[in-house]
Amino acid sequence: MKESSAEPDPIRDSLHLLCTLLDSEIPTVTNFKGKWSLARVKLTLLQTHLTDFSAEFPNASTSNPLSLHLLDSISRTLHHALSLARTCQPHQLPNGKLKTQSDLDSLLATLHRHVTDCDILFRSGLLLENNNNLSTPSKREATRSASRNLITRLQIGSPESKSTAMDSLLGLLHEDDKNVTIAVAQGVVPVLVRLLDSPSEMKEKTVAAISRVSTVETAKNVLLAEGLLLLNHLLRVLDSGSAFAIEKACIALQALSLTKDNARAIGSRGGISSLLEICQAGTPGAQASAAAVLKNLAAFSEIRDNFAEENAVVVLLALASSGTASARENAVGCLSNLISEDSEGLSNLRVSVVKEGGVECLKNYWDSGVPLASLEVAVDMVRHLAACSGAIGEVLVTEGFVQRVVAVLSCEVLAVRVSAARAVHALGMNSNKARKEMGELGCVSGLIKMLDGKGVEEKEGSAMALSVLLMHPANRKVFRKDERGVVSAVHLLNPSLQGLDKKYPVSLLASLVHSKSCRKQMVAAGASVYTQKLVEMDVPGAKKLAESLGRGKIWGVFARP
Structure with a gap:
């Protein structure tokens, strides 16, 4: 048959x-x-x-x-x-009313x-894709197809099948940053956010996937678009999640804490307290990531009061002294951001940092052999402390920070060079002793080179530093001997050079304009034309400099019979 x-x-x-x-x-x-x-x-x-x-x-x-x-x-x-x-x-239910109702x-x-x-x-497109039966898809198309398949599997089927799909997704995401970008483009983020309501094991995997997405720059905006829903889920993980989930949540929060609205939300929902607890008792990785989130939050002045209320300075100094290299850098960076602006409350924070041993902690961090790039946060902290008061500035000078700052002024890391130049400005503002010492250490010549730097930030930083250093007569003498100095400073006056605060090169040149040779150099380099434009722009000091240059021309006419 x-x-x-x-x-x-x-x-x-x-x-x-x-x-x-x-x-x-x-x-x-x-x-x-x-x-x-x-x-x-x-x-x-x-x-x-x-x-x-x-x-x-x-x-x-x-x-x-x-x-x-x-x-x-x-x-x-x-x-x-x-x-x-x-x-x-039938009218008579064989299994009883309650059982039948429950079954229904x-x-x-x-x-x-x-x-x-x-x-x-x-709507996933998987059935259409299967119908087209592409025999030899490209690697990118294969990844796109795999992403769509996994995203769909995360939304349908049993909890066990979803967990298996999540394992596969994590493997795909960790293979390559491009895979993350592709998965995000296919819509993985909203699906992951919905899965944060899952039981603990699935929730942990979901947080891990979100943390991986957060490490890819092009994907961060998609996470930010999820707003408070995602933020609240991650904050709950900080309080009740496993050590693994807490560490991954902190990594994700690093990306989310970069906006003012999210920073406010984290501050108002007790996030700072939770993060500080992690800095004290979390795993080494979680401590480093929590400190990084706190560093982002401390950049927003609106929530710095939360740090003061939580006695954050003591916790951060402890971490800066004993944590991993990454944790120490982030803790110092957080302290630096906390004291980065002038106000009565912030002045108290700066004093608190000094009283709690912040200067000694900073010195130990600086001298511990950290990579040059990691010194940027330390140099910034020196600058902010020095700006607090002459007394704290003198403490920094006494503790040898002048030598430390000058030593990195000519390093190959641009960000550190710029920070060092700004620190020179801060150290020299209230201390003639510091100005003299920095000049003797030879930093004037290094700063002159920075006037011709490629970036606007480097040019401005060097002009800032020199505007203070040239208050000391010996430093002016060194500056005048360098043929490039005056011409390079005049070029910074050019209004077409955008993004540079002109008051610093104006101040620098004003300290030299009484020298006949320097004045001639300024005029020859076009300073008279530039200063007239800066006067129209109301740049501080520009009018006085223009008048000094003008008087120099008049006196030049009568200099000889």
Whole structure:
């Protein structure tokens, strides 16, 4: 006898069960008619989805593993629905009212999930992709397809299958930053945020995936777009998550804490207290990441009061003294940001840093052999402390920070050079002793070279430093001996050079204008033209400099008979 070659059609079988339910069984139920009316709505939606699948993707809907799994689950549910509908037909319920009602509520929830899963699978594009049957996709297209598949699997099916899909997604994301970019473009972030409501194990994996996304610059804006929903989830992890989840949440918060609104939200929701606790008792990795988040938050003046209320200085100094290299750098960076602006409250913070041993801590950090790039936060902290008062500036001078700052003024790391120049300005503002000492250490020549630096920040930093150093006569003498100095400073007056505060080169040149040779150099380099434009722009000191240059011309006329 010849066997039938007809293959089973799960869509056709499910549609047949749906017709039986809708046309024959549900109309004859006598119990829970209201709930069965709701079931009818869900079943009708399911019928529409399955009909669409059959019409548009006759092959893909049965050959795609995801669709096969879903159709199998739908078939089992429909058989159960058929049995339950027949149970509800007699006036006397064989299983009792409560049990039957519970079974019916469970059926409604399952039908809702099936309708949602069908909609997700339909919109994912996976069935269309399978229908097109690309034989040799490019690597990028293969990654895009894998991402879509995993994102869909994260939204449908059982918790176990979702967990497996998450493991695969984590593997994909960690392979390459490009994979992260592709997955984000396919819509993984909103799906991950919804999964943060999952049980603990799945939640941990989800936080790990979000933290990985946060490390890719091009993906950060997508995370930021999730707003307070994502932020609140991560803050809850800080208080109740595992050590692993806390560390990953801190990594994600580094990206989210860069905006003022998020910083305010973190401050108002107790985030600073939680982060400081992690700095004290978290894993080494979590301590470093928590300190990095705090460093971002401390950059916003609106929430610095929260740091003072939590006694943050003591915690941060302890971490800066004993944490990992990364934790120490971030702790010093946070302290630097905390004391970075003038106000009564911030002045108290600066004094608190000094009283709690901040200068000694800073010295130890500087001398511990950290990489040059990691010294930027330390140099910035010196600058902010020096700007606090002459007394603290004198402490820094006594503790040898003049030598330390001058030593990195000519290093190869641009950011450190710029910070060092600004620190020279701060140290010299209130201390003639510091100005003299820095000049004797030879930093004037190094700063003159920086006047011709490629970046505007380097040019401005050197002009700032020199405007203070040239208050000392010996430093002016050194400056005048360098042929490049005056000309380079005049070039900074050019209004077409954008982003540079002109008051610093104006101040620098004003300290030299009484020298006849320097004045001639300034005029020859075009200072008279530039200063007239700066006068119109109301740049401080420009009018007085212009007048001094003008008087020099007049006196030059009468210099000889």
